Amino acid sequence: MKSLEELKAIRIKMQGQVGLRSEDSTQTRVVVGMATCGIASGARPVLTTLSDAVQSKQLKNVVVTQTGCIGLCQYEPIVEVFEPGKEKITYVHMNPEKALDVVNKHLIGGHPVTSYMLQSSEA
């Protein structure tokens, strides 16, 4: 390594990774239902897609984690987004493509993707 730029490049590359280990209550939590029902309907690729996208796009304020059965097994895979001070948003029947959409439009753009949300799919 011969320059500060190279050092910075390593830092940026590592930050997403090491940043996963911080604890901050102002973070947005993205939770994927990973009970048997969720896994059976394909929650695992959804989880990994979300996690990869959040890290590669360096969304420092977002954590992706998993939870057990949310109780709406027929809607799995389910993804819930908890933003501090806002109502929980529940996305249903997710797949990796939809998950990327949520990352881009909701987590980055700030606009929830209404077409994937629980209410609209019921309608």
Add this chain to the structure above:
Amino acid sequence: MFRSHVLVCGGTGCTSSGSQKVMDKLNKELKRKNLETEVCVVPTGCHGLCALGPIMIVYPDGTLYTKVTEEDIPEIVEEHLLKGRPVERLVYDETVSETGLRSLNETNFYKKQHRIALRNCGIINPENIDEYIGTGGYEALGKVLTEMKPQDVIQTLIDSGLRGRGGAGFPTGRKWQFAAMNEADQKYVCCNADEGDPGAFMDRSVLEGDPHVVLEAMAIAGYAIGSTQGYIYVRAEYPIAVQRLTIAIKQAKEYGLLGEHIFDTDFSFDIELRLGAGAFVCGEETALMRSIEGNRGEPRPRPPFPAVKGLFDKPTILNNVETWANIPQIILNGPEWFSSMGTEKSKGTKVFALGGKIRNTGLVEIPMGTTLREIIFDIGGGIPNGKKFKAAQTGGPSGGCISAENLDVPIDYDNLIKIGSMMGSGGLIVMDEDNCMVDIAKFFLQFTVDESCGKCTPCRVGTKRMLEILDKITSGKATMDDLDKLEELCYHVKENSLCALGQSAPNPVLSTLRYFRDEYVAHIVDKRCPAGVCKALLSYKIDPDKCRGCTLCARNCPVGAITGVVREPHVIDHEKCIKCGTCMDNCKFGAISKE
């Protein structure tokens, strides 16, 4: 990319309670479940909660598992890492609240802590330089080399108010200033990692958990004083620390962060390890440097101070591991940031190794000015088994005891000296009502007698005579004249010894005499040990009213000192009794007592 990181403590504490096996099993189990590309296992340094090891933290949710065994791993992988349901029976009970799991930072153990020196310990993989860089590592070195003049670096340290964490508390910036002012063809930068106080393991944890921070800080010092060579003197009894330092130095050299023309500047700096063979006196700076030179580790009189004539007779600075660990953060955040923490004359934080009669044995870092009460009762969780606090010992064999009346004194360098103890390197041993203070003083004095290098008479002979008097006291053969003689000897050894080892050796005796003189008197006059520790003054007795004659005591007595007929009260033969206490431990009726 990984969606979850599982941090497993690889410090000495957790390693000895089996964390390596846990880690191996975890890797195997993740592979079996095809999770190895989603979940990564990171070996880290010490988290501080050594009593509850092996410790494991799962991120991003931050769940802390304690006392994890190999057998628990399949359940954790299946339930938590796959399905996202924390295994509650293993979760650190302090984090369990009615509304679900609390963040670690909200637990009593971590709430009052402020981690600067331990910033990365337990967070990063110490064997991966990229992780250190990921938390801002080597940026301070970059800043110093490209933006600051050597004098700016020294001024920053002077302004920060950082004082040496090895025990004496000399202002670090001033030490560097002296070395910088002395012209020489070569100067040296040394790291004192010869941590030897019984019960102290702060430096070990930093070296094991964050070795690069020491390398970075030493390179900064090299630039500031004009040195190109550093030495780390680390004891060979710290194999994990030695191994991680070796890896860290190799990685830093590969990245060009040590070696020639660092960051494409004219500055070059190299670091070598020197292993100490475990002599306590080698923690003394002049003895340490003699040992690095390859000579017998013995101190020499000062002046000349190392900043003038140190290693190989060249200007040298020597700082303790914890001192080094603070420096990169001071450079990055500025001196005002650091001096905003702590008390008027002691800035920043201090790491303490909690040990003895305390619930949360382990490592804590607190702002200077925190009281002993907060450390012991809030962070440390208090005294186990409902016993009463008696005293805390700081500074190891060079320090003294702090009694209950001083629990609310804000801890800093000057206050501790005022109450007859000293900061020392940070060992903090808690004692309860079952500890005999004369016995404690004897323990520490035994240590200094063993470790005295023998070069000067007051230390070599004086400490030995002091120990003999203490022996007399604890065996009930002393008179009050002996006590006066002991006290006189204390001052004599303190005044006349060559180095800090001898000068501070009487401290444990003097401070226990100051606060617990009545215990000494009880041993001498009443021939009684109030805490029931000193064997020669104890006698065990069987209460004939309570004894059922079950024969359990007689069968367990290793020397056959107990006799009696079945279902009849038994008797102890005091001539044969070796006062081991086995009978008392075995009695189911509470019929045996000691006094």
